[in-house]
Amino acid sequence: MQQTLARQKPTPFETLCAATVAEQQALYDIPVISQAIQGNIKLTTYVAFLTQAYHHVKHTVPLLMLTGSRISHQDEWLRTAMAEYIDEELGHEQWILNDIKACGGDPEQVAASEPAFATELMVAYTYDAINRISPLTFLGLVHVLEGTSVALATQAAKAIKSSLALPNKAFSYLISHGDLDQGHTQFFEELINKMTQQQLAVVIKACKRFYRLYADIFRSLPTS
Incomplete structure (x- = not known):
């Protein structure tokens, strides 16, 4: 009987997902997201999305480096995981600029532009939370960005490509972070499942905040 109950106990990753389902749904309910999945958006909207993605994705590697530097020596396994993430995330902001160029946009102009306030706020909060609260807060952002991408990116890319008649090379960012990225998702799940209850609580709290912050980018x- 005890063994049966033990098997039914949710994993830390399942607990994370269950604890943030309301915030996730609030993000998915934003009109521009449903429009994208239906292929009912303008080219300017897609390029605007890529532009804001560029402005937060270019901070991913610096944020990973900061996170790794703030992890205690007792959690060296977690620092090693951050190093693996760095290898996987290097250069992704350039993919976005390439997508923008394939859409007929000006990647140099985008790179020189200022982010929307919502994007700037999410990035600023990430740096602040890593330093002020815990380096584990960064994993809340990872869950929001990767979870949203795996759930929606491939479907949205196909619909937008069809409706706007764009080439495949305009979707390298979305497709690479879509449902083909299962290995990355599994790596994150295994990482969360190694955490203590106290560590998991930090990630859940951060995740709730990042869902709201990321949603504001779409609203902008x-x-x-």
């Missing part, structure tokens, strides 16, 4: 996009 021009709608169809």
Whole structure:
């Protein structure tokens, strides 16, 4: 009987997902996201999305480095995981600029532009939370960005490509972070499942905040 109950106990990753389902749904309910999945957005909206993605993705590696530097020696396994993430995330912001160019946009202009306030706020909060609260807060952002991408990116890419008649090379960022990225998702799940209850609580709290912050970026996009 005890063995049966033990098997039914949710894993830390399942607990994380269950604890943040309301915040996740609030993000998915934003009109521009449902429009993208239906392929009902303008080219300007897609380029605007890529522009804001560039402005937060370019901080991913610096944030990973900061996170790794703040992890205690007792959690060396977690620092090693951050190093693996760095190898996987290097250069992704350039993929976005390439996508923008394939859409007919100006990647140099985008790179020189200022982020939307919502994007700047999410990035600033990430740096602040790593330093002020815990380096584990960064994993809340990872869960929000990767979970959203795996759930929606491939479907949205196919719909937008069809409706706007864009080439495949305009979707390298979305497709690479879509449902083909299962290995990355499994790596994150295994990471969360190694955490103590106290560590998991930090990630859950951060995740709730990042869902709201990321949702505000979508709300800032021009709608169809």
